[in-house]
Amino acid sequence: MKLYTFLFAGWSAVAACSAHAAFFTDDEAHNQIRQLKDRVSILEVSGKQQSETIKQQAEAMQEQIKIRKQQIREIFDLQAQIETQKIELRRLRGQDELLTHSLQEAQKQQRDYYIDLDARVRRLDKLEAATPTRPITP
DSSP states (O other), rough: OOOHHHHHHHHHHHHHHHEEEOOOOOOOOHHHHHHHHHHHHHHHHHHHHHHHHHHHHHHHHHHHHHHHHHHEEEEEHHHHHHHHHHHHHHHHHHHHHHHHHHHHHHOOOOOHHHHOOOOOOOEHHHHHHHHHHOOOOO
C-alpha cells in the first residue's frame, strides 16, 4: 500500500506540474486572444477586399461579354451586307454581259448596214458613169 500511495503522490506531482505548465497566465491568454482577434479581423478585411476585387473583375468580364456580343452582331450584319453586295454584283455582271452582247450585235448590224449602203452607192455611181448625160433643153 505504501507503494500505491507513493505512486499516487508521484503521479499527482507530475500531473500538477504538467497541468500548471500547460495553462497560460491571464495576461498571456488575453494577449493571444487579442492577437487571434486581430488576425481574424485582418483576414476578414482581406476576404472582403478579395471579394470586392472578384466582384469588380466579374463586372468587367460581363461588360467585355456585352461588347463582344455587340461586335459579333455587327460582324454578322456586315457579313449579311457583303452577301447582299455579292448578289448585286453578280446581277450587275450578268446585266453587263447582256449589254456588251447587245452592243456587239448593234455594231455588227451597223457595219452590215454601212457595207450594204456603200455597195448600193457604188452601184449607183457605176450606173451614173455608164449613162450618157443628156443635154437639158429649154
